[in-house]
Amino acid sequence: MNRRILLNAKQIEVISQRLCCQLMELHGNFKNTAIIGLQPRGVFFARRIHRIIAEMTRNTQVKYGDLDTTFYRDDFRRGNEIHEPKLLNIDFNIEDLNIILVDDVLYTGRSVRAALDALNDFGRPAKVELMTLIDRRFNRELPIQPDYVGFEVDTRSNEKVKVEWNDEEGNKIWILENNSLT
């Protein structure tokens, strides 16, 4: 398996700052906006965004939640890999809020579809937007597009994009290529 680094820690930091500036431009002081990270891997990025937003707006009360979509997936009983349910933690009412769904990699769009379904069970938000750190733009299987994109990448389906969250310095995004399939 070949692997190459797509983004290093410094680049991820710059992108995160830029995305937060974009969010602030549209959502102001975040009084009516909540950030929701998608389990399992989107929550690391989402928490980071939440932290930066809190620093920038000096508002420590920005609402944050983790959303698990395991029970809403469309590949249940279809022989795919098994997804273990993770923690779901939304302790506020999403009714009439602006929700920013945050994931690390947007690929087929199916997780986001499941997330929209899951969100529906918590109420009717005023608006839902999607932020992704990496957009694998040519691999979509559903008509779902992000509103905020960190980095666009053109990949083939035998490649994998992996975001490695370590401490601040060690964050990396890899592209893994599986030769056996090429």
Add this chain to the structure above:
Amino acid sequence: MSQLSQPHLLGIKNITTSDIRKIFETADNFKQVINRPIKKVPSLRDITIANLFFENSTRTRISFELAEKRLSADVLNFSASNSSVSKGETLIDTVNNILAMKVDIVVMRHQAPGACVFLSKHIEAQIVNAGDGTHEHPTQALLDAYSIRERLGDVEGKKVVIVGDIMHSRVALSNIYCLKKLGAEVMVCGPSTLIPKFIESLGVKIETNLRKALEWCDVANMLRIQLERQDIKYFPSLREYTMMYGLNLKMLENLNKEIVIMHPGPINRGVEITSDIADSEHSIILDQVENGVAVRMAVLYLLAS
């Protein structure tokens, strides 16, 4: 087919400890789901489940039905009393006729011990045992252990006494298997006529004095006397049973520690347990019922996946 080591849930005896832990972890997630304003997820929306109850049931049946509905499955209810069973149809014929209507999972309660094992050898669908005679009642044991874990943090190392009609109780047998697999110490307590001879081979302690058993334990699971299964007299009278093995508040107050009281239901108030205990903060009887739905959702979800 199934995320558990077995395609069916026939009893606790043949599932593994890691199966039990996986069920508990999944049940944690479902407990969160059933406490939300919208208590439903779409996981089993393309699955049909038949609830076949050849024996009376209130809690288990409602609990299974709710669990199925909260997973968005299609549910089919069947009870023997108003069916063709009374016209002489055999078990396999009845079930096969139901399966011909494309049913994926069968939840069955039957008065004959081993009925679910028998059925699993002859039909295609996955089977969940909801109690087979005096044999096993696996989901009850799972929810009992889950409730202990919830109240005391862990099951491992805890001392649990099961009091009452051990001989005729499927809850007792399944509980013993489940608690032993999770590392608890188990004692059974009751009149010696109602304690089966083989029970010691399962690695449980035997005690015929309720006070001593209570002093030993962290958790007491009080069982009902199953008069409907007793074909001969095992003790002189219910009144005498209550005097020897009925739990009352005075006994608990005389202990120098807090213990948790459980009961799988239905309760015969004033026989095995008095009302002041059943309704007290010592008792987790209603938590057991709530956890029953979450645990059954977890079992069905893991079996179906």
